[in-house]
Amino acid sequence: xxxxxxxxxxxxxxxxxxxxxxxxxxxxxxxxxxxxxxxxxxxxxxxxxxxxxxxxxxxxxxxxxxxxxxxxxxxxxxxxxxxxxxxxxxxxxxxxxxxxxxxxxxxxxxxxxxxxxxxxxxxxxxxxxxxxxxxxxxxxxxxxxxxxxxxxxxxxxxxxxxxxxxxxxxxxxxxxxxxxxxxxxxxxxxxxxxxxxxxxxxxxxxxxxxxxxxxxxxxxxxxxxxxxxxxxxxxxxxxxxxxxxxxxxxxxxxxxxxxxxxxxxxxxxxxxxxxxxxxxxxxxxxxxxxxxxxxxxxxxxxxxxxxxxxxxxxxxxxxxxxxxxxxxxxxxxxxxxxxxxxxxxxxxxxxxxxxxxxxxxxxxxxxxxxxxxxxxxxxxxxxxxxxxxxxxxxxxxxxxxxxxxxxxxxxx
Ligand SMILES: NC(=O)c1ccc[n+]([C@@H]2O[C@H](COP(=O)([O-])OP(=O)(O)OC[C@H]3O[C@@H](n4cnc5c(N)ncnc54)[C@H](O)[C@@H]3O)[C@@H](O)[C@H]2O)c1
Numbered sequence: 001x002x003x004x005x006x007x008x009x010x011x012x013x014x015x016x017x018x019x020x021x022x023x024x025x026x027x028x029x030x031x032x033x034x035x036x037x038x039x040x041x042x043x044x045x046x047x048x049x050x051x052x053x054x055x056x057x058x059x060x061x062x063x064x065x066x067x068x069x070x071x072x073x074x075x076x077x078x079x080x081x082x083x084x085x086x087x088x089x090x091x092x093x094x095x096x097x098x099x100x101x102x103x104x105x106x107x108x109x110x111x112x113x114x115x116x117x118x119x120x121x122x123x124x125x126x127x128x129x130x131x132x133x134x135x136x137x138x139x140x141x142x143x144x145x146x147x148x149x150x151x152x153x154x155x156x157x158x159x160x161x162x163x164x165x166x167x168x169x170x171x172x173x174x175x176x177x178x179x180x181x182x183x184x185x186x187x188x189x190x191x192x193x194x195x196x197x198x199x200x201x202x203x204x205x206x207x208x209x210x211x212x213x214x215x216x217x218x219x220x221x222x223x224x225x226x227x228x229x230x231x232x233x234x235x236x237x238x239x240x241x242x243x244x245x246x247x248x249x250x251x252x253x254x255x256x257x258x259x260x261x262x263x264x265x266x267x268x269x270x271x272x273x274x275x276x277x278x279x280x281x282x283x284x285x286x287x288x289x290x291x292x293x294x295x296x297x298x299x300x301x302x303x304x305x306x307x308x309x310x311x312x313x314x315x316x317x318x319x320x321x322x323x324x325x326x327x328x329x330x331x332x333x334x335x336x337x338x339x340x341x342x343x344x345x346x347x348x349x350x351x352x353x354x355x356x357x358x359x360x361x362x363x364x365x366x367x368x369x370x371x372x373x374x375x376x377x378x379x380x381x382x383x384x385x386x387x388x389x390x391x392x393x394x395x396x397x398x399x400x401x402x403x404x405x406x407x408x409x410x411x412x
Contacts, residue, residue: 029063029368036367039068039101039125041092041116042108043080045198046130046159047071050105051084053356057364064364070095073233074213090215092116096123103367106130107159109236110243111223114141117156121148126367128360130159131252133380135222136244136391142377142384143407149377157363157373158380160256164358167330167350171317172261174348179333180319181340182298186258188315189304190250199238199307201231201282208233231282238283244391245285246305247272251390254315255293256375256383258301262317267386269294269401269412272394278308291390296404303390385409 035058040050051066058064069080070089081088089095096104096119103126106116114134120127134141149156175183197203210216210228219233220226223241236242237249258264274289288306295301304313315326321340325332330350335343352358359375366373389400389409398411 029061029365033063033368035063035065036103036364037065037067037101038103038105038128039070039086039089039095039098040066040080040105040107041070041095041120042106042112042130043069043071043076044073044107047076047080047105047107048083049356050107050128050360051080053360055084057357057360062361062364064360067101068095068098072215072218073208075207091218093119096120096125101125103127103155103363109219110248111135111236111241112221114138114145115222117145118148121145121152121154121156124152124154126155126363128157128159128363129380131256131380132244132248132384132387133158133252133377134384135242136248136384136388137240139385139388139407139409142381142388146377146381153370155363155366155370155373156377156380157359157366158252158256158375158377158383159359160252160375161356161359162253162354163256163260163375164352164362165257165350165354166352167326167348168257168261170348170350171324171326171331172263174333174346175262175317175319175324179322179346180317180324181321182319183262184318184320185299185302186262186317187302187304187313188254188258189313190246190254191304191306191310191312193306193308193310196307197235199235199279199283199285201229201235201238203234204230205234235283238285240284240395243285244387245289246287246307247289247291247303247391247394248387250305251291251303251387252383254303255301255386256379258317259382259386260374260379262295262299264295264299264301264382266296266382266404266407267293267389267402268296269399270386270389270393270409271399272390274394286394289390289394291386291393293386293390301386 066084066086068087071077104120105128107130117129208214270293274286278287287308291303293301317324322335331348333346393400400409401412
């Protein structure tokens, strides 16, 4: 299976870490707790990761039940129904109409996230929505989700599973205590190299036949109408109509923890650079991009993402008095000699790693307790504001500025 922020090796590592954590985590639910009945909408790469995670958690004793699956591509729908023994739906609104279903997971391409999430929230379901929380072009969608969660008193978790790593909470506490002094800059990267199938417009399983086993019009949904093109279906990440490329595919995973750890809120300005320099295979999105996102009183945040070079930059937060580096087994704080000569080097060790299992358990716990999950819609909206501004800046060549009163972005 393909994951976007994680290559296959990382993904297996995460799953293994998760499996080890499951036994400890499930103890959080009451022994006789009623299973939470979940429907999964979109049963491709990530939808299957959701299904496998729920099956694993259930086997370990977590009260969760896969009640339904939904996809517009019949072979995937049939495979998911067979895997889970749950009821298949070709139309998500019919799944949402089932009163037995309490929660849904949404793993469709990005251009469908907001509409399905809002429909699900209005139907009284709690929602685990894949990242990016919404389609990059329309920041209004993120604000609609925030309103729909509030209006319906529901729980929404965004699928940035790296947020289950408790280093972010531990680091946030030290920053709040002043360990770094005023915040100046932060940086992170997610870089890959190789012919990733989910980005190649030449991808095709040779089986998909619109009108026979695929509802292409519904797949397009809110996106512009177009004749069938296998590359758009199998590599939606490479087309602006459905995705912002690596900026919205990879960056939610690296920006969400930084926004949470430094409590950044909405950005002030964003600029971008990069280009399509290597993969001239019909894709529209760049193969390398750098975003610079400035927050109102600082810091500025630099994000680098690529599918053409996989050499990372260190993840770090620079403060006036010290720098925090994120590295196994957690983080290190190194004092700045010029401003903090008596400061001491400090190591912080995580007690809980990142995994899909942990992230799902946080969601299920919040469904039971009605608390806000670690990666909730408010954080998701702040992240989408930065990414909306970053991708728009890349496409227009303009610096984008956020209006905090109207919560909209405009070119400077
Ligand atoms: N958290 C992670 O690490 C991670 C990893 C991979 C993907 N994702 C996210 O998951 C989402 C899906 O990515 P993917 O790689 O699984 O895509 P995919 O193309 O493999 O699967 C998407 C599925 O959704 C179905 N679909 C589309 N519109 C639908 C609709 N209206 N109703 C029902 N089904 C519909 C498609 O037919 C397809 O089978 C993306 O938003 C992506 O960013 C997250």
